[in-house]
Amino acid sequence: MTEQFVTMKDGTKIFTLVYDGGFDQTLLMLHGGPGASCDYLRYPAKLLAQHVNVVLFDQRGVRRSDAIELEGFDFQILIDDIDDIKKALNIEKWHVLGHSFGGLLALLYATKYQADVETVIFECPTFCYSDSTNYVIETIKPKLTEHGCFNAELSHAKEHSLSGLFSVLGKLPKPVVKEFYHPFPIHDGAKVFQTAFSSEESAKTKVFRELVMNNTFASENHFEKLKQLSMPSLLMVGEYDAVCSPKQQEAFASGVVNGETMILPNCGHTLHNEIPQVFIEKVLEFIER
Numbered sequence: 602m603t604e605q606f607v608t609m610k611d612g613t614k615i616f617t618l619v620y621d622g623g624f625d626q627t628l629l630m631l632h633g634g635p636g637a638s639c640d641y642l643r644y645p646a647k648l649l650a651q652h653v654n655v656v657l658f659d660q661r662g663v664r665r666s667d668a669i670e671l672e673g674f675d676f677q678i679l680i681d682d683i684d685d686i687k688k689a690l691n692i693e694k695w696h697v698l699g700h701s702f703g704g705l706l707a708l709l710y711a712t713k714y715q716a717d718v719e720t721v722i723f724e725c726p727t728f729c730y731s732d733s734t735n736y737v738i739e740t741i742k743p744k745l746t747e748h749g750c751f752n753a754e755l756s757h758a759k760e761h762s763l764s765g766l767f768s769v770l771g772k773l774p775k776p777v778v779k780e781f782y783h784p785f786p787i788h789d790g791a792k793v794f795q796t797a798f799s800s801e802e803s804a805k806t807k808v809f810r811e812l813v814m815n816n817t818f819a820s821e822n823h824f825e826k827l828k829q830l831s832m833p834s835l836l837m838v839g840e841y842d843a844v845c846s847p848k849q850q851e852a853f854a855s856g857v858v859n860g861e862t863m864i865l866p867n868c869g870h871t872l873h874n875e876i877p878q879v880f881i882e883k884v885l886e887f888i889e890r
Contacts (some may be wrong), residue, residue: 602650607658607689616665617658617686618643618651619813626719626888627654627692629683634700637812638664638798642700644791645873648881653888656695658686659807660706662809664802674812676709676819687717696888698722701844701870702813705730707804713827720833720888723869724880725842728827728849731820732765736846748777767814784841784869788883791874824849827856834860835887839868841876859867861887 603621606614618639630641630646632787636673639657646655661682662669669678683706687695696719699707702727711721727733738755745751755769770778813819836853838845854862863883 602647607686609661613661613667613682615658615661615667615686617656617683617690618646619690620646620771622650622654624652624654627656627695628884628888629656629687629697630696631683631697631699631706632660632663632664633699633703635702635813636660636663636806636808636811637702640664640794640796641790641791641871642873643794644788645877645880648877649884652885653696656690656692660809663774663806664798664804668805669806669809669812671812672728674816676706676816680713682708684714684717693717693720696720696722698724699726700724700745700873704728704845704871705806705819706710706828708823708826709876711832711834712826715829715831718832720830720835722835722837722884722887723829723853724837724872725839725845726836726849727844728824728852729820729822732822732846733844734820736848737766737843740843744780745773745777750774750777767810768795783871783875785867785875787871787874788877791877803855824852824856827853827860828858830857830860832859833887833890835863835883835885836860837880838862838864839870839872840864840866841869845846 603619605617607617608614630642632642638659642657646657649655659666660679696716697707697711704723707721711718750773750879834857853860865872872880
């Protein structure tokens with residue numbers, strides 16, 4: 602595994618991890634958050650790298666990558682960064698896997714750069730943040746009510762989509778939030794890569810997160826773009842995931858011509874770290890098929 606900074610066409614430097622085993626196939630893994638950094642994907646990447654080349658990176662403005670410009674931000678910048686990384690690494694075509702917010706980026710990238718994508722895999726994605734926000738609130742309402750944490754502020758968070766939800770969740774007791782967001786423990790191997798952000802990294806990433814959360818594009822309905830996917834596509838959702846709603850799952854099933862859906866039991870939002878061996882097996886099986 603090598604760590605490097607890849608320079609985008611506008612000069613921005615993106616922190617990138619490359620697991621190059623000399624294989625014929627390469628998998629790009631896009632982190633979520635927004636702003637979580639790629640470190641939480643290092644454990645599944647390490648396992649996958651025994652079979653395919655794997656590329657991870659911190660999105661522009663996140664953790665070790667250069668700060669994002671406040672003026673003129675739009676999602677197109679994030680999508681074109683993926684293309685710049687692909688070209689810089691001299692990769693002709695690759696498989697793309699997006700987790701959570703990374704699933705939305707994977708959709709946007711795969712529809713714009715279809716010729717560069719062999720397959721696309723969505724792990725507990727959001728294709729519409731306003732819908733995901735509503736689903737999260739409805740899913741966790743019974744649990745929060747049980748703990749005496751549900752209040753009017755949370756119910757009104759729907760009106761402000763992602764930014765409103767994050768604002769309220771940040772005020773809840775951490776054990777309560779963890780109980781619904783990560784209902785199952787992560788694998789011991791994944792805990793090694795859970796490192797804290799420095800104060801500088803946190804401040805920089807906070808700017809990125811707020812730009813994304815307050816951008817109306819993220820909350821728009823992107824279901825129509827699913828119909829544009831021409832490559833084999835896989836939707837993987839945990840049985841207890843609170844982000845990819847049944848409505849979004851149905852949009853995928855009815856919209857993607859060459860699509861397949863897997864609902865995996867006894868796991869939540871982070872399949873890659875909750876059931877890593879099963880996750881690796883399903884991803885490799887799909888890529889090879």
